[in-house]
Amino acid sequence: MIKTGNRRNMVSFIIKPLVIAFLLFSLFGLVWLRSHVVTLEYNLSDLEKKKIECLKERKMLLAAKANILSFGKVEASLSKNQGFVFPDRIRVIHVKKQKESLPYKASLDKKRLIKP
């Protein structure tokens, strides 16, 4: 009887603090998780702000690119600075792709090397 009672006391002596510790740990875990989620949300919010800024910048750059690449500007720039001219159709030669006109390719076919 005495032994049994001692064992019960021992178990409750160990389990009780463990349960309390577990409850405290769980509570702390919940609070920690919650605060971590909030921190993440703050970080996300900051990133979203950055994203909006980047998108704004992207739009400005896209507009600047479209403006710079307009035909008028390209032609003016190339003709003045580089001496380019719009191609004259009369001077453009179109070459038809023909089998006969392919460059000569040496054959390394072994069969051809075998003497009859």
Next chain:
Amino acid sequence: MNKKRAVILSTAIVFSFFAVYLRLTDLMILSHKRLSEKAKLQHIKVEDIHVRRGIIVDRRGRELALNLELESLYCDPENLKLDNEGAKKLASAMSKEPKIVLAKVPAEGRFAWIARKLEDDTAEKIKELHIKGLGFLTEAKRFYPKGELASHILGFVGVENQPLEGVELRYDTYLKTTGGKVFFRRDASGRTLSSGVDIEAKGNNVVLTIDEGLQYLVEKELDKAMVRWRAAAASVIMMDPFTGEILALANRPSYNPNSPGSVSISDRRNRAITDCYEPGSTFKIIIGVASIEEKVAKHDTLFDVSKGSIDAGGKTIRDVHKYGILTFKEVIQKSSNVGSITIGMKLGKERIYKYAKLLGIGEKTGIDLPGEVSGWIRPPEKWSGTSIGAIPIGQEVAATPLQMLRVYSAIANGGFLVRPHVVSEIISPDGQVLSSLRDKEVKQIISSKTAETFKDILKSVVEEGGTGRSASVEGDEVAGKTGTAQIINPKTKRYSKEKYVSSFVGFVPADNPRLAMIVVIYEPKGQIYGGVVAAPVFRDIANQALSYLNIPRGKDAYETPLLVAK
């Protein structure tokens, strides 16, 4: 004594608990709604979703209209701390007079705009002033990166991004999108937490049939022609004759859609579809087509025009030269008025009217741009005695340049009346094709045999002896027709002797048409004939356009292969 103390203490405790209970009842039941709303206001921030119009691109995906994010300046008059010195600094940053800036600040209220959509550097200068009661809001500003290019097609929007003209107006239902609200949680210091919702709503994107390169070539040559002929106005339309896709459309005068208010309303008019003109000799194609379809004439039927004039209802109409006897083909080639009226008289007014309507004269083409007019041709019962002498040569008829181009496209494509259009596709923000606006069926209105016959006749106009010789393109055959029409003086109600409309309409390469184009020059100075004024503009544009499209020259397109097989 102790008992008495205990009673007092316990009574105090009971009352304290009761007080707490009452307070809790007030907070949790009686004032719950008011307090929870107040808490919501403190913890939740509401923002409008940024509504952005879709972008407009050309047929090769080059951006023609897009959005910029700019900051607008507002003030809270109740909290505004703006003394004279501050007002001067603010006005200086905005490059305005202080009194103009101060006039925008009302005496009371909580919100008033001071300046909308400021440039970035101006906004930065104002921010550096740290004036209490001023704030910034980001707004979208429509931006047209190519400036004047294709302005009459694109149109423009107002300060609230409301559509006012062109594709912006016609396709507003696709380009715009609905907004809404986004809810953010925030802490005591005002820092917001992520909502996880995209704060920007984008409209659908519109793909045009326009090619920026062709549009540029057209506008460049149009500017040259305006200077060369000191013209009052001009229009050019380039179209794919088989599909009706408008490849380029330009008018002069023009405007920059980034600042549409800087020009008069008449400069913003899309003359190619909103203005009618008497087409003059280019209308002779309708008489010609009708006579071939109705078997009134063949290409070699002879007409005696040696008199050089003809009487129609008491009015004498003359040719520029006395030609003698001409074949039907030569009547068109030399643009003989006498010959055309003779054919018209043989056809009769009912058949002329029937074919004019069949070829779309007096009817809207259905182009997807706002403001198109139908033009007009009177029904036969309302013709005057002189009408039979006027209508076959393109007088007493009003047509838009686009209508005339459509008629010539029907010859180019074998007899089909296409529907001109400037938009090919609507694309969602994530790249899905929502709708393709290409026509699936096109109505054939004249036989392909008639179209082929007339194609040959139109080719002769640009050959030696024709009126449109200067439209010829080296290396390719051009088919087309010149037109020179007098303009009616609104004061005298008679044809002006000084003001003309010169035009050339045709297609190239003639046997395998890739481009159909009309050039209309209003009130040129120095020369009046379509063959002299408009035809060279056609040639210059066609030459460069064919080169741009990498279309080989017709007969001698391919040279002997240059690669040596060795």
